[in-house]
Amino acid sequence: MVKIINIFGDQYSGQAGKAGVFAKWKGRQYRRAYVIPANPKTTMQQTVRGFFTNAITAWHTYHSIQRLVYSYLATGLVMSGMNLLVRRWQLAATKVLTLPIAPSEGIKQIASAESLKTDEVVSAVDNPTTLVAKPVEIGSLVSGTTWASPVQDAFVDIDMGDVRLPSAIATCDGALAVGEAVAADDQLCISYTSGGRTIVKEVLATYEAGVEEFAARASIDDALRTKYYPIDFKSVHFYVYDDSLTTYTEIESEEIDAINGQAYLDKTAEYDATDQHTYNSFTPIETAKLEVTKVDTSFITWRRYSDANGHIPIAQTIEDETYDWTLSAGSKVSVIRAAQSAVLATKHELVVLTAV
Numbered sequence: 001m002v003k004i005i006n007i008f009g010d011q012y013s014g015q016a017g018k019a020g021v022f023a024k025w026k027g028r029q030y031r032r033a034y035v036i037p038a039n040p041k042t043t044m045q046q047t048v049r050g051f052f053t054n055a056i057t058a059w060h061t062y063h064s065i066q067r068l069v070y071s072y073l074a075t076g077l078v079m080s081g082m083n084l085l086v087r088r089w090q091l092a093a094t095k096v097l098t099l100p101i102a103p104s105e106g107i108k109q110i111a112s113a114e115s116l117k118t119d120e121v122v123s124a125v126d127n128p129t130t131l132v133a134k135p136v137e138i139g140s141l142v143s144g145t146t147w148a149s150p151v152q153d154a155f156v157d158i159d160m161g162d163v164r165l166p167s168a169i170a171t172c173d174g175a176l177a178v179g180e181a182v183a184a185d186d187q188l189c190i191s192y193t194s195g196g197r198t199i200v201k202e203v204l205a206t207y208e209a210g211v212e213e214f215a216a217r218a219s220i221d222d223a224l225r226t227k228y229y230p231i232d233f234k235s236v237h238f239y240v241y242d243d244s245l246t247t248y249t250e251i252e253s254e255e256i257d258a259i260n261g262q263a264y265l266d267k268t269a270e271y272d273a274t275d276q277h278t279y280n281s282f283t284p285i286e287t288a289k290l291e292v293t294k295v296d297t298s299f300i301t302w303r304r305y306s307d308a309n310g311h312i313p314i315a316q317t318i319e320d321e322t323y324d325w326t327l328s329a330g331s332k333v334s335v336i337r338a339a340q341s342a343v344l345a346t347k348h349e350l351v352v353l354t355a356v
Helices: 043-061 064-073 081-094 342-346
Strands: 014-016 020-025 028-032 104-121 154-157 162-164 187-194 197-206 237-242 247-251 253-257 262-265 276-284 289-294 300-305 311-316 323-328 335-340 349-352
Touching (some): 064 300, 335 342
Antiparallel strands (some): 014 020, 020 028, 104 276, 154 162, 187 197, 289 323, 323 335
């Protein structure tokens, strides 16, 4: 039925007999002819529908900040971020070009000062333990010089599900080094909960000699990352899957809650009284503004303000790089970076602003 709103003029919505179909999209009123859609189901039509389905599937795997960057890119195009991804996907697929890659994402931590805590003794032998200072710089916490508890095979920074390996994992029982050597098709797996989801044995890496080995990934820049984040604190179990025996062996991992300043041993029951941690803490700046533009233009691809913990999540598309990057805060010297790739623009990092 046609819906009519009279304010010195008629506004229509829906079908008007066989005369036409009226609707609004993105605030625009339009009318199209009434037709009965044809559906010949040609090979090309089915192929294009497949592209559309694949694009929508990809969209639903993106995190909220990855979707948000597409919304920025769609500004002025009178379409949604999802529409833009679908359009790009179909154009690339039709011309057999590289399909859109999931946007790169990370967290900037904005600070007015930073402080290195070296060999800080655990606050209690129970589990979790509370660190002396917070927030913690993402990717900075490691075992201290003295460590009596079992050696940790992985550090899990829960903010974005980053998994760091301080040493290579060479056997199926990790640092214990008494199990059989890892071999082709063995896997590193992780179970955890995140925002109401329960993830069981998600594969982080598969062993393929000379291509993907369980080498050390001690830096946050080359950490493995879970599909979902943030990870719920105290929910992780970390495994090596032995393909030859089809068995999972849980190995040691330590979770780090950077915001609340806590650490938790996932497999070990409690800390030893002599255990130590080394990490970096900082004094957060709230409401600092991060603005990203396409290089040498004024087109904004990201604008966000830091929260009370100094965190600014950020995502950028690979296809639209490179980017100019400006960080500013009241009474602080702005930081300006030019011509950065998407990966570099979005990497985890602590940025210390100095007073004017």
